[in-house]
Amino acid sequence: MTMMKAGLFLAEKNVAMGELEKPITKNGEALVKVSFAGICGTDMMIYFGKHPRAKVPLAMGHEFSGVIENINGESEFSVGDRVVVEPTLSCGKCEACLAGQSHVCKNLKLIGIDKHGGFAEYTTVPLDRLHPIPDGLSDAHAALAEPVAVAVHAVRRSNLKVGDNVAILGGGPIGLLIGLMAKRAGADQIIVSDISPYRLDKAKKLGLFAIDAKEVNVTEEIKQRTNGVGADVVFEVAGTQITANQMIEISRIQGQIVVVSVYKQSPLIDIAAMHFKEISLTTTRCYSRGDFEKAIRLMATGMVEVAPFISHELPLEEIAKGFELMENPDVSLKVLFQPN
Ligand SMILES: NC(=O)c1ccc[n+]([C@@H]2O[C@H](COP(=O)([O-])OP(=O)(O)OC[C@H]3O[C@@H](n4cnc5c(N)ncnc54)[C@H](O)[C@@H]3O)[C@@H](O)[C@H]2O)c1
Ligand SMILES: [Zn+2]
Ligand SMILES: [Zn+2]
Known part of the structure; x- marks a missing residue:
């Protein structure tokens, strides 16, 4: 042996x-x-x-x-x-x-x-x-390739269209990769919230707009940056109750929320608030083989660094x-x- x-x-x-x-x-x-x-x-x-x-x-x-x-x-x-x-x-x-x-x-x-x-x-x-x-x-x-494929899958499952404003709650590896992918998909503003100065700094260096959820009111800040409308697509990638509340507050009317997080404890989601705004909620799991191949291509061609x-x-x-x-x-x- x-x-x-x-x-x-x-x-x-x-x-x-x-x-x-x-x-x-x-x-x-x-x-x-x-x-x-x-x-x-x-x-x-x-x-x-x-x-x-x-x-x-x-x-x-x-x-x-x-x-x-x-x-x-x-x-x-x-x-x-x-x-x-x-x-x-x-x-x-x-x-x-x-x-x-x-x-x-x-x-x-x-x-x-x-x-x-x-x-x-x-x-x-x-x-x-x-x-x-x-x-x-x-x-x-x-x-x-694997975390990139998670981000490819999340963005491909979203309705993101060129010119959309995107909010990403949680700037860990997955949230930041989603930010880069959203940029490639043609998003206008890409706003990332986090509570860690190191991760906020990373977000800025990647050309994303970073907001410190410890310092500012995330909902107000995103409303203000989108002329009071809210984000067209919200990615929830922090996995907390706080961000599960924010995702509904910051979504525009008829916006889309993509929940990527795997919650350690399932959050309470205000369906009534979602109903009034006719928000759609999408979940994502892993990636398909095609997403994995795309992730490799995106890295190999330098589209995602x-x-x-x-x-x-x-x-x-x-x-x-x-x-x-x-x-x-x-x-x-x-x-x-x-x-x-
Ligand atoms: N859907 C899938 O198949 C899939 C695959 C991989 C990861 N995930 C999930 O995606 C999530 C993110 O993964 P990761 O590897 O980037 O994790 P991570 O823990 O590194 O990132 C989470 C980030 O959220 C931040 N955060 C914590 N509280 C916050 C708050 N109140 N506001 C804003 N940000 C806050 C943290 O500082 C951290 O940077 C996890 O829940 C993970 O389980 C899902
Ligand atoms: Zn992984
Ligand atoms: Zn099976």
Whole structure:
């Protein structure tokens, strides 16, 4: 039995280096030698012991790029190819899968939660979950394909039209990526609220209009900036009750709210207030394969520049430090590990 290094989730707020058996590919899988793997909000949820499906010890990490070490089965890929992994695993049998909507599979699973992921030297990946990394796109940047795909999906599910005013509540990695995507989609004003000076500063540097929700009244500010009308499209990406209230207040009459957040506790939503303004509410889950391909293209062509999102690159040995950094939104945005 060959062993490999892995960064393991062991218990609530306890991650450390350890060893796992080096996985052996089954038919239809590739062994991927991980190049870069990012920490996501979902990994933070596991880290805080709040994820019902995570079993210890677990090599988390669903946002990763790597190089194919071996292939078991028929594939267009070759050993040595650089790849990025689309981490969703669908059942292929439920009504969503049969309708070609496998991203909302009834039994959706994720590499890095339901099986070991990218916080390890190697991991096995079904061949149909691999995407080639185009020349000119670095392995580090490619590791952000997954959060970029979340933003692509959110904006494509919105009714955003050229010239629209957009409000984004929450300027974490997902909110800011939605901001960049909204810019590409032709939005006029893109107003991002957050409470962290570091993230507000990032938003400004990305050319978005940032408002400090601790200092100003977000609803008044957005009303004022839109001639009293409100935002055409509101993205809720903070996951709080406060922003769930604001999203309705700042939406224009017949506007659209896109809820991207996964709430730790489901918020109360004022449906009566939505009714009077005839607001539509859309939710989003993950991304389709097409969204993932678009995300890779947007990065490869330079349409979306992800370099400013990477706040830290660490060897996997510093897994505990990586999680401590991500605990504080005032010092980090996206931490990437390099397991090899
Ligand atoms: N729909 C999906 O498939 C999907 C995929 C990925 C992430 N998500 C969800 O999207 C959300 C954002 O993800 P992220 O990785 O950017 O998370 P994050 O925690 O880094 O970002 C949330 C941001 O909201 C800010 N915030 C907190 N309170 C606020 C307030 N009152 N007003 C304005 N901003 C406030 C925080 O400072 C932080 O910057 C999370 O809820 C996450 O679970 C959903
Ligand atoms: Zn993620
Ligand atoms: Zn299914």
